[in-house]
Amino acid sequence: MPKKLELLTGNDVVVKAALLAGADFFAGYPITPSTEIMSGWAKEAAKNPKLEFLQTEDETSAGMATIGGLLAGKKAWTVTAGVGHVLIQDPMVLAETLSMPFVMYVGQRGGPSTGTVIYSQQELNLARYGGNSEGLRVVYAPSNIQELFEITQKAFNTAWRYRIPTIILGDGYLTKTLSPVDTSKVLPQEKSEAYFLNGEVKNLRNCFSREEELGSHLNKLFSRYASASKQIVESESYQADGAEVIIFAWGTVGFAAKVAVATLRKEGYKVGLFRPITMRPFDDQGAIKAVKGAKKILIVESSGGQFGRIVRETLTQSTDADYVRLYKPAEGITPEEIEEKVKEM
Amino acid sequence: MDKRGITKIIIAGEGGQGVQSIAHILTNSAFASGLNVSFMPNYGVEQRGGVSLGFIQLGNGVIGFPKFAKADILLVMCERAIARTKQYIGTETLYIYDSDQIEKSELGSIHAQKLGIPATSTANQKLDGKVFNMILLGAILEETGLIKRDIVEKELEKYFIDKYEKKAQLRNLNKKAVELGQRLAKEAYNN
């Protein structure tokens, strides 16, 4: 298909991509910086009676209503951010234990608590393990608007193909920024199907009487997750071969790092990048491979170390390299800052 | 322009001054010119009042992140924006300001090449007070040198079509304002 460049904001792109993925049910609650996605959907639903829209009284209800939509076989989804994300992890864990294709976009903002309405990378822990979770969900981290467009579509497919809650973890800068995106990249849609009233009675429970019952239930879920992970896990290694310094970065900061690496390489620095695309499941193998031969590892994130802890845990027995941190909680990180840091090292 | 071929522009003004209009038309024009472009609005929690900033990047290169540390061109439209935007001044920054809204004396602590454009008075005297922001847009266009006027005029048409339907004279006023802004920038360069 020929390229089709359009000038859109991240918010516009999320709505467009969701529609292309077959989304037809949205329940949500307004919260900056994700509100425009909700109102964008409302505008679409106002024009198209096949689309459902519900603004609920809070985020726990939004998540629960979304699950209601899924039970009826709708490609239901929601969006949130910040403290709304905190609340929505309540229905999220219900979707987790029931293995439901709950799709959610999160526009990270400053935290903890109300923080800023603007930007951060501080909801990584929450997305990966929020609520009383065992991490049985998929978390995608797009690094620019093009990836956001393709990953949002992919998220719906992953959720329905593997029946697993899937989060698209963006941030306030990504969703507010207006930039060109090629909207010709459309993925084929995965089929949806109803849980209820389809001829086979289902009694869905999230509460078990005895420890062994829950244990057995969870072992099945872990096993499913492990085998699905093999198909789902995704990462990018950029110029990592022969690199003395490997940068670890994700999301929009990951793209800044990539641009920095391209420039640094031109200037003769032996530096590479490992950028996870799925934050859950995490590409442990890819990370370990990327750091072979590296003398230093630079972890860059707009948080106080949420990503850093994952990196160090993953690499714990696989590297002797020194760790350097470029942590700017709740603040953006530009390619220039990353270049400067690498040159310092 | 940075080493990756991108020009970084910040527009700073108060709500109601048309920061968003300038930013959108600049962005749309850059896109229509086939340039790579990015525009990110940045403001605090207040719905009204407060300084609003627009971070714009345009050029033929790669844009690495929606925000940046130092601007190549910084447009300051009101006094309150002076303090707010100080951190974005680098060694190469061109500091454009509306000399009718801001006294040169207020800029004592600003160490950058300055370009004062009498946008408000020019608009009031020659066109219409409302289009002062389009004069400032003209000045920016002159300084980037990357976007042709006919493309800008097409984008002005698209962006303001609803307003033009209600008030047809705005069309010419906006066009003239951009033209004037470019000329003022050329002339005022020796400030």
Add this chain to the structure above:
Amino acid sequence: MNIDPRYPNCINIKSKPSNFCPGCGYGIISKVIGQVIDELEIAPRTVFTLDIGCNLLAWDYYKLDTIQTHHGRVTPLAVGYKRAKKDSVTIGIAGDGGLYAIGLQSFLHAAHRDDPITIIGVNNTIYAMTGGQLGPTTLLGQATDSSPEGKFTYPKPIFGPELAHEVADDKAYIARASVLNIPQMKQMLRQAIERQAQGHFSFVEILSFCPTNWKTDAKGSIEMIEKMEKTYKTGVISG
């Protein structure tokens, strides 16, 4: 009206004997709901959302699709499902805690939006599943696990149906029944479900036994309901 002593068709015989306590009001309530479903012939279209209190024990009670959810979230789950499947009969069941404490917000908003679902609120004045703590419908001076000797109770309880009526559309069906009057309960549940079919919100609160936490025998349980009926008036509040 005949109360059929046999189990309704829509009940899952394999789940017998049920896990409800002996003397629990849910024994009666669940059976009556089942009878109404049979009589209205809506089994193929009926879906239940259940809370985390004692009604969770009904999770496999019916041969119908059920989903047991978090405490207080019965209503928004039902709302979402009904919106996505408009020809279904969507019923949410919760206790007084799940509806008037943690679930009050979403309960009132469903009434406010006139969402066409049916909510059944089982009121036994306490949080039974966790051992009988005080709740929104505990009476002044009532001794419970967290109001020893009746301390810490509030001047006025929450009157759920009346509160819902304040925000609901006039066409909503809102009523209060009691386990001591089964024909009335059955009639009200029927009307509630019929009102859902007409596209409106419906709610029936049912005053119910909890001998385990009230620490009452059969006679004492009946007396407690009679006492509750003096405060919580049975009848149709909106309809």
